[in-house]
Amino acid sequence: xxxxxxxxxxxxxxxxxxxxxxxxxxxxxxxxxxxxxxxxxxxxxxxxxxxxxxxxxxxxxxxxxxxxxxxxxxxxxxxxxxxxxxxxxxxxxxxxxxxxxxxxxxxxxxxx
Amino acid sequence: xxxxxxxxxxxxxxxxxxxxxxxxxxxxxxxxxxxxxxxxxxxxxxxxxxxxxxxxxxxxxxxxxxxxxxxxxxxxxxxxxxxxxxxxxxxxxxxxxxxxxxxxxxxxxxxxxxxxxxxxxxxxxxxxxxxxxxxxxxxxxxxxxxxxxxxxxxxxxxxxxxxxxxxxxxxxxxxxxxxxxxxxxxxxxxxxxxxxxxxxxxxxxxxxxxxxxxxxxxxxxxxxxxxxxxxxxxxxxxxxxxxxxxxxxxxxxxxxxxxxxxxxxxxxxxxxxxxxxxxxxxxxxxxxxxxxxxxxxxxxxxxxxxxxxxxxxxxxxxxxxxxxxxxxxxxxxxxxxxxxxxxxxxxxxxxxxxxxxxxxxxxxxxxxxxxxxxxxxxxxxxxxxxxxxxxxxxxxxxxxxxxxxxxxxxxxxxxxxxxxxxxxxxxxxxxxxxxxxxxxxxxxxxxxxx
Numbered sequence: 001x002x003x004x005x006x007x008x009x010x011x012x013x014x015x016x017x018x019x020x021x022x023x024x025x026x027x028x029x030x031x032x033x034x035x036x037x038x039x040x041x042x043x044x045x046x047x048x049x050x051x052x053x054x055x056x057x058x059x060x061x062x063x064x065x066x067x068x069x070x071x072x073x074x075x076x077x078x079x080x081x082x083x084x085x086x087x088x089x090x091x092x093x094x095x096x097x098x099x100x101x102x103x104x105x106x107x108x109x110x111x112x
Numbered sequence: 113x114x115x116x117x118x119x120x121x122x123x124x125x126x127x128x129x130x131x132x133x134x135x136x137x138x139x140x141x142x143x144x145x146x147x148x149x150x151x152x153x154x155x156x157x158x159x160x161x162x163x164x165x166x167x168x169x170x171x172x173x174x175x176x177x178x179x180x181x182x183x184x185x186x187x188x189x190x191x192x193x194x195x196x197x198x199x200x201x202x203x204x205x206x207x208x209x210x211x212x213x214x215x216x217x218x219x220x221x222x223x224x225x226x227x228x229x230x231x232x233x234x235x236x237x238x239x240x241x242x243x244x245x246x247x248x249x250x251x252x253x254x255x256x257x258x259x260x261x262x263x264x265x266x267x268x269x270x271x272x273x274x275x276x277x278x279x280x281x282x283x284x285x286x287x288x289x290x291x292x293x294x295x296x297x298x299x300x301x302x303x304x305x306x307x308x309x310x311x312x313x314x315x316x317x318x319x320x321x322x323x324x325x326x327x328x329x330x331x332x333x334x335x336x337x338x339x340x341x342x343x344x345x346x347x348x349x350x351x352x353x354x355x356x357x358x359x360x361x362x363x364x365x366x367x368x369x370x371x372x373x374x375x376x377x378x379x380x381x382x383x384x385x386x387x388x389x390x391x392x393x394x395x396x397x398x399x400x401x402x403x404x405x406x407x408x409x410x411x412x413x414x415x416x417x418x419x420x421x422x423x424x425x426x427x428x429x430x431x432x433x434x435x436x437x438x439x440x441x442x443x444x445x446x447x448x449x450x451x452x453x454x455x456x457x458x459x460x461x462x463x464x465x466x467x468x469x470x471x472x473x474x475x476x477x478x479x480x481x482x483x484x485x486x487x488x489x490x491x492x493x494x495x496x497x498x499x500x501x502x503x504x505x506x507x508x509x510x511x512x513x514x515x516x517x518x519x520x521x522x523x524x525x526x527x528x529x530x531x532x533x534x535x536x537x538x539x540x541x542x543x544x545x546x547x548x549x550x551x552x553x554x555x556x557x558x559x560x561x562x
Contacts, residue, residue, distance in 0.1 A: 044343060045402050047412060047461060048449030051341040 164363025184549020321467025390417020393441020
């Protein structure tokens with residue numbers, strides 16, 4: 001079992017969600033996050049004062065998948081979330097020890 | 113021979129007639145003193161204006177300032193304006209009106225004859241002869257409310273609430289009432305110097321602006337200023353607030369005609385034109401200097417223009433109000449932009465907008481005032497037909513005296529009040545309370561649940 005954490009540009013969320021749904025992926029968790037990499041931030045102007053804003057808004061998608069599905073999902077996200085410009089984000093793939101479905105108490109792959 | 117008896121007869125007749133006329137006139141005068149004849153048009157407009165000016169403070173100024181602070185301080189900032197509206201509404205009835213507009217005592221202050229508004233019913237103020245004095249009371253109350261509330265922009269995000277309440281009470285009593293009396297209530301600036309201030313450039317804007325500067329210096333900077341960015345948390349609130357100020361200002365300026373005729377209409381046009389020109393001026397200035405016009409710039413510019421046109425509104429032509437507005441936009445933008453170089457933390461730019469804009473407006477009134485717009489100018493200025501542009505540099509001197517007197521009185525007065533308040537209850541919130549935010553530390557509530 002794998003967990004995928006993908007940090008993407010916010011406006012790419014809908015496209016990514018639809019592409020993952022086409023691959024048969026049934027659930028995901030997203031959160032609005034802020035961060036920066038090589039893209040850096042931008043400046044904002046308030047009454048003549050310039051502020052450098054380092055942290056830019058991004059979306060983090062979290063998915064829990066079987067190993068083969070995880071490889072496919074990572075490929076799909078890479079393809080769909082790409083604009084080719086700096087700041088497209090990153091995908092982390094992590095091993096998962098166990099999954100528990102709270103409603104039934106099932107463990108492991110059955111709980112995904 | 114016939115002539116004599118006739119003239120003899122005529123003389124007593126004439127005496128009788130004139131005596132009768134005099135008696136009628138005396139009766140009329142007595143009746144007038146007992147029940148003045150009110151103009152319903154003037155009364156209707158002044159009722160409307162009073163509501164408009166109160167709307168400037170709540171919610172106008174409250175939102176304008178509330179949007180500019182950080183999330184953790186928005187309620188405390190709204191509270192500053194709201195509390196002033198509540199507090200001064202009551203003190204004005206109890207004693208504020210009387211100290212400001214009661215019969216003059218030595219050119220310095222009004223006497224106690226209108227305490228609790230006794231003796232107000234059934235009379236008219238000499239300053240507003242066509243409306244009930246009761247209406248003049250509430251119209252002036254709305255000015256007394258907004259002036260201390262304007263200062264709150266400078267001490268936002270760090271003043272303890274008990275100290276705030278005491279400072280506003282004392283400031284309103286010991287600074288506003290005497291100053292408004294000097295300028296409008298028959299005191300020395302209006303009656304003896306002859307300086308022009310149509311709707312409160314010195315009384316409202318210069319006074320709150322200079323007091324804001326002194327308060328910022330005395331209080332010290334917010335924790336983290338200026339290294340940490342403290343951007344506004346909700347600019348839409350600020351823009352709504354600025355727009356309400358713009359509309360409410362028609363009551364402030366056109367209402368200051370205290371009548372519903374052409375003078376009010378001229379002041380209305382000048383107010384709108386001044387605000388609009390200053391918005392354009394500020395936007396142009398920041399577009400040139402910083403590369404982008406901003407919504408906050410447009411809103412700030414409009415307010416700066418409204419401030420600058422306030423003393424001039426009923427004395428200048430609409431074309432002059434364009435010049436005054438553009439100048440206010442440029443000058444106030446510059447003042448606000450260079451603030452960081454001076455090192456004081458005037459959190460929401462009361463100095464750059466109200467002190468600088470108010471001073472500019474007072475001086476430009478000395479340039480553009482003309483009796484073609486307001487025939488009362490020769491009386492008000494003790495003999496001048498207009499300002500510098502019309503060949504009367506003397507008006508500029510009068511305006512300067514009024515400005516400097518306001519600086520000195522309000523600057524020194526505010527400093528003394530701050531020392532006094534701080535001795536009674538600490539002004540600054542403890543550093544942990546400031547970091548937590550005044551909403552939680554002073555009021556135990558938060559604006560936005562999440």
